[in-house]
Amino acid sequence: MTPQAPTPAYRRLSVEERRSQLIDAALSLFAHRRPEDVSLDDVAEVAGVSRPLVYRYFPGGKQQLYEAAVRSAADELEQCFDEPRQGPRLLRLTRALDRYLTFVDGHDTGFSALLQGGSVVETRRTSAIVDGVRRAAAVHIYNHLDITEPGPRMRMTVRMWITAVEAASLIWLDEDKQPPLDELRDWLVEQFVALLTVTAGRDPQTAALIAALAEDG
Amino acid sequence: MTPQAPTPAYRRLSVEERRSQLIDAALSLFAHRRPEDVSLDDVAEVAGVSRPLVYRYFPGGKQQLYEAAVRSAADELEQCFDEPRQGPRLLRLTRALDRYLTFVDGHDTGFSALLQGGSVVETRRTSAIVDGVRRAAAVHIYNHLDITEPGPRMRMTVRMWITAVEAASLIWLDEDKQPPLDELRDWLVEQFVALLTVTAGRDPQTAALIAALAEDG
Numbered sequence: 001m002t003p004q005a006p007t008p009a010y011r012r013l014s015v016e017e018r019r020s021q022l023i024d025a026a027l028s029l030f031a032h033r034r035p036e037d038v039s040l041d042d043v044a045e046v047a048g049v050s051r052p053l054v055y056r057y058f059p060g061g062k063q064q065l066y067e068a069a070v071r072s073a074a075d076e077l078e079q080c081f082d083e084p085r086q087g088p089r090l091l092r093l094t095r096a097l098d099r100y101l102t103f104v105d106g107h108d109t110g111f112s113a114l115l116q117g118g119s120v121v122e123t124r125r126t127s128a129i130v131d132g133v134r135r136a137a138a139v140h141i142y143n144h145l146d147i148t149e150p151g152p153r154m155r156m157t158v159r160m161w162i163t164a165v166e167a168a169s170l171i172w173l174d175e176d177k178q179p180p181l182d183e184l185r186d187w188l189v190e191q192f193v194a195l196l197t198v199t200a201g202r203d204p205q206t207a208a209l210i211a212a213l214a215e216d217g
Numbered sequence: 218m219t220p221q222a223p224t225p226a227y228r229r230l231s232v233e234e235r236r237s238q239l240i241d242a243a244l245s246l247f248a249h250r251r252p253e254d255v256s257l258d259d260v261a262e263v264a265g266v267s268r269p270l271v272y273r274y275f276p277g278g279k280q281q282l283y284e285a286a287v288r289s290a291a292d293e294l295e296q297c298f299d300e301p302r303q304g305p306r307l308l309r310l311t312r313a314l315d316r317y318l319t320f321v322d323g324h325d326t327g328f329s330a331l332l333q334g335g336s337v338v339e340t341r342r343t344s345a346i347v348d349g350v351r352r353a354a355a356v357h358i359y360n361h362l363d364i365t366e367p368g369p370r371m372r373m374t375v376r377m378w379i380t381a382v383e384a385a386s387l388i389w390l391d392e393d394k395q396p397p398l399d400e401l402r403d404w405l406v407e408q409f410v411a412l413l414t415v416t417a418g419r420d421p422q423t424a425a426l427i428a429a430l431a432e433d434g
Contacts, residue, residue: 152395156388160408163384164377171373178369187419191377194411202404 022047022057026069031107035066067125074129077103081140088216090189092144097185104169112173137162145209153203161192239264239274243286248324252283284342291346294320298357305433309361311406318398321386329390354379362426370420378409
């Protein structure tokens with residue numbers, strides 16, 4: 001057999017490719033270390049480039065790179081919540097929650113540092129990104145549940161559950177990821193149904209949803 | 218009748234009294250305005266003293282006065298959670314939650330500003346004070362429930378509920394305090410019982426608590 005033309009070992013990356021490469025390198029470091037324990041030298045080393053090149057792309061230094069990494073992680077996280085609108089609704093929610101918890105598992109230290117706050121690189125911008133993820137999560141949940149116009153009581157219930165899931169994620173990381181991911185996931189889905197059931201006693205829209213979920217089987 | 222010796226209209230306050238007076242004045246302002254909308258001149262005016270006197274007691278200026286006000290509010294809030302250990306347990310929790318929501322109602326803007334973060338005067342110290350209140354709330358809840366050594370699943374459930382109550386308080390303030398306080402309070406207590414009931418399926422300690430609450434009647 002004639003050997004195929006070899007892929008060139010080195011080639012010039014486009015500006016966008018290089019930027020992505022640096023963000024990926026940063027994210028891999030920020031995922032498992034606290035922001036204060038990551039240096040630009042570390043990022044350059046993981047990306048296999050020089051420190052000045054990192055600065056050329058991120059003149060704002062670590063702060064700017066951190067924000068870009070958080071933005072990139074937020075995009076990835078929002079994709080976790082996406083789910084085809086087919087099959088039983090609680091199963092859709094369970095699958096989305098499974099991907100969310102897998103994300104938390106894979107970004108443990110960075111997730112805690114970002115959400116617990118008080119970090120040197122935390123800014124209004126990173127806080128706004130986190131809030132955006134929370135809002136996106138709520139929208140995806142309404143989609144999973146086939147709710148087009150959630151009323152105030154349902155909205156409050158969903159937002160309370162999202163906050164509670166976030167708190168549970170932080171506690172879970174703090175307690176050496178116990179209970180196991182699938183148990184935590186099912187427990188959280190059960191809690192969601194329990195909260196909705198309580199709200200159903202005060203809100204016809206939520207009562208109709210609970211009835212529909214029961215029919216899903 | 219001989220008139221009694223009149224109380225002197227003006228008297229020198231002790232250092233502690235003056236400090237308390239300034240903190241009370243600051244707290245009354247921070248309760249209903251965002252921190253950036255309160256000036257030291259406002260505090261001096263409300264306290265009926267000069268600006269230099271405020272600085273003499275709080276040389277760190279607004280930042281230091283804000284932290285002292287948050288500390289004072291935290292002490293007041295922790296007292297809300299206290300409750301004699303008598304009577305049905307859920308009733309104790311309902312009374313504590315009523316006082317908590319009344320506090321939130323009376324400190325609306327300041328409560329939102331402090332918890333939503335991003336404020337110019339937010340510091341690691343104010344965040345630590347808020348975390349201290351959350352921990353105190355958990356301890357009081359275990360007291361109300363007569364639980365001496367909560368296991369990991371019960372602890373996670375209680376912390377999730379506390380976080381959810383905080384989220385509900387912020388949403389409530391954001392939505393013009395709807396539903397009315399007593400409805401929100403009862404709804405939150407019902408949610409607490411619902412969350413514990415779900416956890417009871419996975420945790421014998423919580424199952425025993427649920428059984429005991431049912432016996433309380």
